[in-house]
Amino acid sequence: MAERIEAATAGPINLADYEALAAERLEPGVLDYYAGGAGDERTLRDNVDAFARRHLRPRVLVDVSEVSTSTTVLGAEISLPVLVAPTALQRLAHPDGEPGMARAAAAAGTIFTLSTLATSRPAEVAWHAPPAPRWFQLYAFRDTAVTRALCDEAVEHGFDAVVLTVDAPRAGRRERDLRSGFAVPPEVDMPAVRAALGAGACPTPAEFFSLVDTSLSWRALEELADDLPLPVVVKGIQTAQDAALACDHGAAAVVVSNHGGRQLDGVAASLDVLPEVVDAVGGRVEVLIDGGVRRGTDVAVALALGARAVLIGRPPLWGLAAAGEAGARHVLELLREELRLALLLLGCPSPAHVTRGHVS
Numbered sequence: 001m002a003e004r005i006e007a008a009t010a011g012p013i014n015l016a017d018y019e020a021l022a023a024e025r026l027e028p029g030v031l032d033y034y035a036g037g038a039g040d041e042r043t044l045r046d047n048v049d050a051f052a053r054r055h056l057r058p059r060v061l062v063d064v065s066e067v068s069t070s071t072t073v074l075g076a077e078i079s080l081p082v083l084v085a086p087t088a089l090q091r092l093a094h095p096d097g098e099p100g101m102a103r104a105a106a107a108a109g110t111i112f113t114l115s116t117l118a119t120s121r122p123a124e125v126a127w128h129a130p131p132a133p134r135w136f137q138l139y140a141f142r143d144t145a146v147t148r149a150l151c152d153e154a155v156e157h158g159f160d161a162v163v164l165t166v167d168a169p170r171a172g173r174r175e176r177d178l179r180s181g182f183a184v185p186p187e188v189d190m191p192a193v194r195a196a197l198g199a200g201a202c203p204t205p206a207e208f209f210s211l212v213d214t215s216l217s218w219r220a221l222e223e224l225a226d227d228l229p230l231p232v233v234v235k236g237i238q239t240a241q242d243a244a245l246a247c248d249h250g251a252a253a254v255v256v257s258n259h260g261g262r263q264l265d266g267v268a269a270s271l272d273v274l275p276e277v278v279d280a281v282g283g284r285v286e287v288l289i290d291g292g293v294r295r296g297t298d299v300a301v302a303l304a305l306g307a308r309a310v311l312i313g314r315p316p317l318w319g320l321a322a323a324g325e326a327g328a329r330h331v332l333e334l335l336r337e338e339l340r341l342a343l344l345l346l347g348c349p350s351p352a353h354v355t356r357g358h359v360s
Ligand SMILES: Cc1cc2nc3c(=O)[nH]c(=O)nc-3n(C[C@H](O)[C@H](O)[C@H](O)COP(=O)(O)O)c2cc1C
Pocket: 033, 034, 035, 047, 085, 086, 087, 088, 115, 116, 117, 137, 165, 235, 257, 258, 259, 260, 261, 262, 290, 291, 292, 293, 311, 312, 313, 314, 315
């Protein structure tokens, strides 16, 4: 009996378990790079705490004999409203790297977003992952030819959207990295950054942000949206005003995000900003959110406040660190099971049934 209990509880059963496993397995400097935020990490903590400040309001005697977690984002069907956010340097977590993460997302029936600061090119991910909806996250480099070449490669290799990150003209002050002296090991390739640097240098995260174009404006968004044959998703919206501007300048969707608390410390939790963004957008485009989602019930809260879907950044990295592609997949499956149960107990047969009235 004792043995059976031990066997039943030995593996990770939630995302926090994966975080603990990743903390055991990752080299300390990499762990701090993944886990850390900017400044005093107030926003980092608040992203998570904001979900705890909300309360779900279940409705009863609703037929929940059939519950589906499926939805659509930008017209693509996904099996759960949880996307994999762009995160840099995934090969530092596990040799499976970005191709493994892409395969995990595809197997879970959701969208993988490849970072510009990835350790694989868009073409490599396309070769090593099955055809499935996937997005490419863009940092617009000062060298516009590099930006253009990256976008062209993403288009050519079947990526379905470009996610323009707008909250990082420079890196936030990430003090854990300053203390650890974190730099990308020379054996880890960052093809996009190498192309922008034009040399085999091995930059720190702050150094690669120095390549980003700080003069980018709303006009540039409009030009990108006009030029690209793909929808442009604007990631890093934190006010109603910018949400409205993004709609006016060609965004196909916006992501309410503060970069997981890694940029401007002291900004509001993503969840606290979501309602004003949803109001400002007024249904013109889909609103997504990331930052602090750790439970299926968090996903339900975000849906109730008007998000079409959420993105998760750190949790799939923990999964990857713990068990490669299989770990990242399991993180997504755990969230799916938690969300399915949350929907059932909320009285919502699908994400589309979750309304503002289901949260206070
Ligand atoms: C280690 C790490 C690297 C990241 N790299 C990128 C990136 O290259 N591009 C980007 O747009 N966002 C990046 N982000 C931000 C994520 O896309 C996302 O906004 C954030 O992680 C969401 O918060 P969460 O980790 O609490 O889910 C990164 C986040 C982390 C933790």
